[in-house]
Amino acid sequence: MAAVRGYRRAAVAVAAARPGGGGPGRGTGPGPGPAAEPAPQPVPEPAAPATAALYVHWPYCRKRCSYCNFNTYVVPAVDEAAVRACLVREAHTLLRLSQVHSITSVFFGGGTPSLASPRTIAAVLEAVAGAAHLPSSAEVTLEANPSSMDTSRLTGFRAAGVNRLSIGVQSLDDAELRLLGREHTAVEAQKAVEAARGLFPGRTSIDLMFGLPGQSRDAWAQGLEAALGLCDDHISLYQLTLERGTALAAQVRGGTLPLPPQDLLADMYQTAHTVLVAAGFRHYEVSNFARKGALSNHNLSYWRADQYIGVGPGAHGRFVPRGEGSCSREARVQTPEPVAWMREVQSQGHGTRSRVVLSPLEQLEEVLTLGLRTDEGVTHELSLQAVFGVPGEAQVLQDQGWLLLDGSGLRCTWAGLAVLDSLLPDLLCQLQRRWALPGAHRGGTRRGMDTDGHSGQNVGSVSGHNG
Ligand SMILES: C[S@@+](CC[C@H](N)C(=O)[O-])C[C@H]1O[C@@H](n2cnc3c(N)ncnc32)[C@H](O)[C@@H]1O
Numbered sequence: 001m002a003a004v005r006g007y008r009r010a011a012v013a014v015a016a017a018r019p020g021g022g023g024p025g026r027g028t029g030p031g032p033g034p035a036a037e038p039a040p041q042p043v044p045e046p047a048a049p050a051t052a053a054l055y056v057h058w059p060y061c062r063k064r065c066s067y068c069n070f071n072t073y074v075v076p077a078v079d080e081a082a083v084r085a086c087l088v089r090e091a092h093t094l095l096r097l098s099q100v101h102s103i104t105s106v107f108f109g110g111g112t113p114s115l116a117s118p119r120t121i122a123a124v125l126e127a128v129a130g131a132a133h134l135p136s137s138a139e140v141t142l143e144a145n146p147s148s149m150d151t152s153r154l155t156g157f158r159a160a161g162v163n164r165l166s167i168g169v170q171s172l173d174d175a176e177l178r179l180l181g182r183e184h185t186a187v188e189a190q191k192a193v194e195a196a197r198g199l200f201p202g203r204t205s206i207d208l209m210f211g212l213p214g215q216s217r218d219a220w221a222q223g224l225e226a227a228l229g230l231c232d233d234h235i236s237l238y239q240l241t242l243e244r245g246t247a248l249a250a251q252v253r254g255g256t257l258p259l260p261p262q263d264l265l266a267d268m269y270q271t272a273h274t275v276l277v278a279a280g281f282r283h284y285e286v287s288n289f290a291r292k293g294a295l296s297n298h299n300l301s302y303w304r305a306d307q308y309i310g311v312g313p314g315a316h317g318r319f320v321p322r323g324e325g326s327c328s329r330e331a332r333v334q335t336p337e338p339v340a341w342m343r344e345v346q347s348q349g350h351g352t353r354s355r356v357v358l359s360p361l362e363q364l365e366e367v368l369t370l371g372l373r374t375d376e377g378v379t380h381e382l383s384l385q386a387v388f389g390v391p392g393e394a395q396v397l398q399d400q401g402w403l404l405l406d407g408s409g410l411r412c413t414w415a416g417l418a419v420l421d422s423l424l425p426d427l428l429c430q431l432q433r434r435w436a437l438p439g440a441h442r443g444g445t446r447r448g449m450d451t452d453g454h455s456g457q458n459v460g461s462v463s464g465h466n467g
């Protein structure tokens with residue numbers, strides 16, 4: 001079940017081995033639990049709130065970076081008027097289909113949406129505000145590349161309604177930036193962040209990468225110090241993932257570039273946690289740090305498994321298509337290739353490539369895998385004590401110091417957050433086993449996720465909601 005790709009990537013941010021060897025025994029999937037234990041009783045909740053976050057994908061970049069395999073295209077010329085018209089039309093269609101009354105946040109990601117003109121960003125926001133309520137306080141983020149963000153463009157984005165900027169700094173070392181295939185220098189990135197902070201004070205975030213080929217502990221510590229001197233109140237730290245098909249992966253696999261060993265990667269992550277927490281940042285998610293309350297509302301919607309609508313090539317969404325009379329939450333993906341996507345939007349109002357109804361168990365699995373990425377953990381949604389408060393994998397993980405279950409919910413310890421990926425299979429096994437108990441399916445599953453009991457079938461055809 002694919003969640004938003006960028007966030008799955010961050011889930012493997014730190015794969016430091018869990019000490020203690022094999023760890024708790026792995027279950028073998030759904031099966032009966034001990035007869036004497038009560039089955040988890042999901043609490044029936046009111047109907048889904050008519051709110052959603054909205055993601056908008058701009059699928060173009062000027063040049064592909066050596067490490068990146070996001071859904072992005074380098075083309076000689078973009079027909080921006082056509083792309084704009086399609087983004088507007090698809091936003092209309094999907095908003096009507098979802099029947100949400102209010103949009104809680106908008107995120108323009110990519111690709112490089114700072115290459116779009118402010119006019120395009122304004123047109124999409126006007127369409128959203130025309131089809132649903134878009135409160136003036138809603139977070140509206142635009143991802144920006146330091147190579148395409150001069151002050152006049154930034155001013156235009158702000159006038160269009162953007163109120164948060166996420167800048168791909170990646171590194172503040174020129175040699176590292178060259179290795180990453182970036183078009184900007186460290187000084188240019190610094191100037192870009194300073195300009196952005198002037199226009200979006202308190203709401204400028206930077207992306208940094210670590211675990212680069214040849215990167216030493218000292219080089220990373222220096223990079224962090226430089227970033228701390230420059231940053232505003234939000235930092236995202238991504239451990240380099242070697243993506244198949246990228247230039248960097250070919251170089252590493254060909255033996256021309258070395259990757260830092262696992263223990264050094266774990267050490268880099270720990271260093272970042274220590275340095276940023278000492279500087280007043282809250283490590284609120286595996287890859288994200290914020291101070292002065294500057295958490296990313298949009299990304300929190302993903303981790304809390306709220307509804308979100310994805311517009312644009314390759315965008316993902318999770319929402320209930322109430323406009324069709326449905327009350328099942330679906331995982332949706334739009335057609336990735338921009339020309340094919342535009343053709344579909346022009347002919348049928350949307351370019352939805354796939355839609356899959358999520359079963360109640362699949363929804364709970366998402367709640368767990370996404371919620372545990374945050375420092376607040378999973379705080380509601382299901383009877384946590386009934387699922388995890390009984391002898392089993394979760395109990396062993398608690399005894400080993402990776403997990404906490406108490407009156408405020410289930411969450412990772414700091415040590416557990418760093419090895420989350422290695423904890424999840426055990427937890428999912430326990431969830432699946434407990435879910436299989438008689439009586440576990442009564443009632444609703446969680447706030448905002450009605451269910452008709454279907455199990456993950458692909459409902460393939462996407463006709464019936466043309467816009
Ligand atoms: C889709 S990019 C958008 C940012 C913008 N296009 C730019 O690069 O300036 C979002 C972020 O994902 C991260 N990212 C992309 N590929 C990655 C990889 N292979 N490993 C780790 N992080 C990656 C980078 O930090 C990047 O800023």
Ligand SMILES: C[S@@+](CC[C@H](N)C(=O)[O-])C[C@H]1O[C@@H](n2cnc3c(N)ncnc32)[C@H](O)[C@@H]1O
Binds near residue numbers: 070109111308316317
């Ligand atoms: C890697 S994250 C970086 C977020 C940034 N650090 C911040 O705090 O705002 C953003 C990227 O994830 C991907 N992404 C996010 N939401 C998405 C969605 N709903 N559908 C498809 N891709 C999405 C896009 O490639 C986007 O550029």
Ligand code: SF4
Binds near residue numbers: 070112
């Ligand atoms: S990292 Fe950003 S600029 Fe580089 S190819 Fe990926 S989306 Fe484009």
